[in-house]
Amino acid sequence: MRVAVVGAGPAGVRAxxxxxxxxxxxxxxxxxxxxxxxxxxxxxxxxxRTPKALYGWEGGRAAALHATLDALKPQVDWxxxxxxxxxxxxxxxxxxxxxxxxxxxxQLGFDAAILCTGAMDRVIPIPGWTLPGVxxxxxxxxxxxxxxxxxxxxxxxxxxxxxxxLVAYQYMKSGAxxxxxxxxxxxRTKLHALAGLRDGAATLAKGAWYxxxxxxxxxxxxxxxxxxxxxxxxxxxxxxWRDASGVEQRLDCDALALGWGVRPETQLADLAGVPxxxxxxxxxxxxxxxxxxxxxxPGLYLAGDGAGIGxxxxxxxxxxxxxLALQEDAGMKADVELATRLDRRLHAQARFRAALDRAFPxxxxxxxxxxxxxxxxxxxxxxxxxxxQAARADAATGAAPEVNRAKAFTRIGMGRCQGRICGAAASxxxxxxxxxxxxxxxxxxxxxxxxxxxxxxxxxxxTP
Amino acid sequence: xxGVVETExxxxxxxxxxxxxxxxxxxxxxKVVLLERGLVGSQASGANxxxxxxxxxxxxxxxxxxxxxxxxxxxxxxxxxxxxxVATGHLKLARSAADEADxxxxxxxxxxxxxxxxxxxxxxxxxxxxxxxxxxVAASFAPEDGSANPxxxxxxxxxxxxxxxAAIREQIQVTAxxxxxxxxxxxxxDAVFHADTLVNTAGFWGGQVAEWFGxxxxxxxxxPNMGVTEPIPYFxxxxxxxxxxxxxxxxxxxxxxxxxxxxGTGDPAVPFSRATPEATLAAxxxxxxxxxxxxxxxxxxxWSGIDGMMPxxxxxxGPSSTTPGLFHAFGFSGHGFQLGPAIGAIxxxxxxxxxxxxxxxxxxxxxxxTTP
Numbered sequence: 001m002r003v004a005v006v007g008a009g010p011a012g013v014r015a016x017x018x019x020x021x022x023x024x025x026x027x028x029x030x031x032x033x034x035x036x037x038x039x040x041x042x043x044x045x046x047x048x049r050t051p052k053a054l055y056g057w058e059g060g061r062a063a064a065l066h067a068t069l070d071a072l073k074p075q076v077d078w079x080x081x082x083x084x085x086x087x088x089x090x091x092x093x094x095x096x097x098x099x100x101x102x103x104x105x106x107q108l109g110f111d112a113a114i115l116c117t118g119a120m121d122r123v124i125p126i127p128g129w130t131l132p133g134v135x136x137x138x139x140x141x142x143x144x145x146x147x148x149x150x151x152x153x154x155x156x157x158x159x160x161x162x163x164x165x166l167v168a169y170q171y172m173k174s175g176a177x178x179x180x181x182x183x184x185x186x187x188r189t190k191l192h193a194l195a196g197l198r199d200g201a202a203t204l205a206k207g208a209w210y211x212x213x214x215x216x217x218x219x220x221x222x223x224x225x226x227x228x229x230x231x232x233x234x235x236x237x238x239x240x241w242r243d244a245s246g247v248e249q250r251l252d253c254d255a256l257a258l259g260w261g262v263r264p265e266t267q268l269a270d271l272a273g274v275p276x277x278x279x280x281x282x283x284x285x286x287x288x289x290x291x292x293x294x295x296x297x298p299g300l301y302l303a304g305d306g307a308g309i310g311x312x313x314x315x316x317x318x319x320x321x322x323x324l325a326l327q328e329d330a331g332m333k334a335d336v337e338l339a340t341r342l343d344r345r346l347h348a349q350a351r352f353r354a355a356l357d358r359a360f361p362x363x364x365x366x367x368x369x370x371x372x373x374x375x376x377x378x379x380x381x382x383x384x385x386x387x388x389q390a391a392r393a394d395a396a397t398g399a400a401p402e403v404n405r406a407k408a409f410t411r412i413g414m415g416r417c418q419g420r421i422c423g424a425a426a427s428x429x430x431x432x433x434x435x436x437x438x439x440x441x442x443x444x445x446x447x448x449x450x451x452x453x454x455x456x457x458x459x460x461x462x463t464p
Numbered sequence: 465x466x467g468v469v470e471t472e473x474x475x476x477x478x479x480x481x482x483x484x485x486x487x488x489x490x491x492x493x494x495k496v497v498l499l500e501r502g503l504v505g506s507q508a509s510g511a512n513x514x515x516x517x518x519x520x521x522x523x524x525x526x527x528x529x530x531x532x533x534x535x536x537x538x539x540x541x542x543x544x545x546x547x548x549x550v551a552t553g554h555l556k557l558a559r560s561a562a563d564e565a566d567x568x569x570x571x572x573x574x575x576x577x578x579x580x581x582x583x584x585x586x587x588x589x590x591x592x593x594x595x596x597x598x599x600x601v602a603a604s605f606a607p608e609d610g611s612a613n614p615x616x617x618x619x620x621x622x623x624x625x626x627x628x629x630a631a632i633r634e635q636i637q638v639t640a641x642x643x644x645x646x647x648x649x650x651x652x653x654d655a656v657f658h659a660d661t662l663v664n665t666a667g668f669w670g671g672q673v674a675e676w677f678g679x680x681x682x683x684x685x686x687x688p689n690m691g692v693t694e695p696i697p698y699f700x701x702x703x704x705x706x707x708x709x710x711x712x713x714x715x716x717x718x719x720x721x722x723x724x725x726x727x728g729t730g731d732p733a734v735p736f737s738r739a740t741p742e743a744t745l746a747a748x749x750x751x752x753x754x755x756x757x758x759x760x761x762x763x764x765x766x767w768s769g770i771d772g773m774m775p776x777x778x779x780x781x782g783p784s785s786t787t788p789g790l791f792h793a794f795g796f797s798g799h800g801f802q803l804g805p806a807i808g809a810i811x812x813x814x815x816x817x818x819x820x821x822x823x824x825x826x827x828x829x830x831x832x833x834t835t836p
Binding site (some may be wrong): 085086098105107395396397398401405408409414415416418447448452453454455456 | 616
């Protein structure tokens with residue numbers, strides 16, 4: 001049986017571990033040079049820092065995952081620095097993955113595949129967000145984690161979610177200058193959602209600890225605040241924001257990290273025909289799967305953040321569980337005891353995730369009410385006002401009733417990222433302009449290539 | 465909306481041809497309802513390459529294409545938008561002596577139809593377009609031709625039709641049609657439509673409509689494979705075609721290069737269509753042969769849509785052979801985008817005047833009927 005695993009983050013590593021344990025030799029594809037996923041992304045060759053220094057409290061987990069990854073490589077068909085740019089699901093025929101590595105394309109057949117495609121930053125465009133010096137929260141962390149670089153000398157962190165506090169803390173510890181931490185979620189909301197849960201208490205405690213350390217260092221920390229605009233001409237010079245009592249404030253900064261958690265990378269699942277659903281608590285479209293990671297497409301399994309945000313620990317469990325499900329479905333002898341244990345733990349984690357989603361709600365209003373002049377789609381330089389215009393019944397093309405039609409009229413989400421960055425905000429703006437629920441405007445459909453594919457490519461061998 | 469809807473003219477299919485028909489009928493005061501299964505311009509009319517071209521067309525299509533050319537130039541007045549139509553000229557390339565001979569032969573056709581086309585020999589061509597690949601040996605240039613944004617045309621035509629009084633009904637699928645007591649009865653969604661006149665502009669699915677009226681045609685689904693690159697500096701001014709086909713490309717002033725070639729995949733029953741990696745990769749390779757400097761430029765998206773392909777590559781346009789009051793315009797075989805605006809004008813004349821100056825006999829549905 002030909003099995004393919006896409007992604008070598010926490011989910012991919014644990015999936016491959018179980019496949020190899022069962023005697024399979026999967027094809028294992030990852031975009032990064034050396035795996036690890038975004039959360040445990042490894043520094044480039046020649047950089048030597050301890051796991052503790054790189055990954056903080058998660059250093060032990062990172063080191064363990066990397067050790068497993070390295071041990072698995074010789075036992076599989078390991079293909080790093082390789083992009084899966086298209087997937088054709090196997091319904092009657094075997095499925096196929098279209099890959100590209102260093103300009104060379106290849107088609108790989110598979111009987112079963114586990115997609116562990118991970119997550120990317122979720123940002124809300126605010127005025128000035130395209131200025132040099134503004135990065136996504138996760139990117140700010142990766143710059144620090146993998147290369148020991150801060151994104152500026154005086155950095156403002158704006159957004160919400162556990163990552164906001166973690167990254168700000170990591171910057172502080174590394175000696176980088178911090179201008180402020182501006183959290184759009186009020187403390188009350190977090191307390192209310194997380195209190196009473198065992199894991200919630202730990203998260204609250206961790207968060208409180210970060211906040212206390214940041215405050216103790218004299219850093220401006222504000223919750224329940226709203227960013228208004230990033231200021232600057234050729235680069236970031238400041239941030240205008242509104243505090244919890246509604247008073248407008250301004251601060252100086254030369255760089256800014258922006259992020260409201262992460263969103264799943266669902267393009268391959270979408271192209272493969274996996275049905276998607278809107279997960280209201282997280283305000284995200286996620287591919288449908290069962291608790292073990294089976295999708296409605298035969299032979300296709302989903303695990304990790306790409307299947308719905310759960311974090312690294314959940315991803316490790318889900319990866320292993322999906323691999324066991326694949327074995328069960330293929331009539332192989334699977335470790336039933338492990339599967340049962342994983343099911344129990346994943347179920348418990350789902351409750352905690354629901355609480356986290358309540359604690360850090362996506363500020364849809366902030367997106368929906370962005371000023372007309374805000375560049376919403378940065379790839380195509382489409383402003384929010386143009387999208388609102390496309391929702392008007394008196395537009396030359398009539399009103400766009402859903403987001404793909406709005407894309408056709410305005411080019412929103414048509415660029416290099418295909419709406420992975422602006423899609424959620426675009427839906428919020430369009431739904432608000434049409435006066436309907438965000439689920440009614442739908443989601444931007446995926447199209448191959450899922451990431452840019454350079455010309456020219458030799459035709460794969462065997463193509464008629 | 466359930467119940468019975470009475471109208472004078474019912475149009476089935478909201479592509480460029482159908483929306484233009486609704487517009488031209490409404491402008492002349494006819495009571496018209498258009499039914500579209502999805503959103504207007506969802507299939508071939510919205511997903512095509514965007515070429516607006518007369519050069520290279522079958523002589524049977526040229527009178528329609530010429531009439532359309534006039535309407536394309538008039539779109540701002542008619543629709544309040546130019547649909548990004550730009551007369552960049554269309555440059556048709558030859559890569560062999562045989563293809564060159566075909567281009568030369570077409571010059572006579574062009575002359576017969578007063579279509580301005582200029583032949584460029586190898587030296588002139590490479591002097592004027594130094595970015596062309598060495599495999600190109602000659603070309604013919606049609607200055608009136610160009611390109612437009614296909615995603616805008618049908619919705620803008622539909623919007624203008626609405627403004628003129630037409631009812632454009634989207635997300636409603638026609639499930640049955642018949643002619644009863646001199647009137648057309650069309651079942652769609654949970655409603656029944658009664659009309660004096662029926663216009664079939666249903667693209668590939670137009671074959672089903674024709675079949676309902678006892679005149680089946682051998683139309684097949686056609687799914688052109690399209691792609692687009694990231695924006696690069698604007699240097700490819702004309703819309704580029706190639707004798708023998710296989711690749712066509714154009715660049716828009718904002719920088720993206722749009723290219724097509726080969727077939728995607730699809731299922732008209734869903735309807736579903738998608739570009740295939742094989743066709744996309746083949747088109748990319750051919751694009752680089754023609755314009756070598758595209759090497760390394762990133763392709764960011766691919767797509768397809770469903771059109772109707774006729775065995776002889778030209779559409780069915782004109783009155784039904786079985787049913788008075790029924791008019792067809794479908795099966796545009798991968799090159800109907802430019803024709804759409806004129807099709808509406810011509811059909812409105814057929815419906816309201818019973819005649820048109822544009823010769824349609826070569827496009828009649830009769831050509832697929834074997835004489836008993």
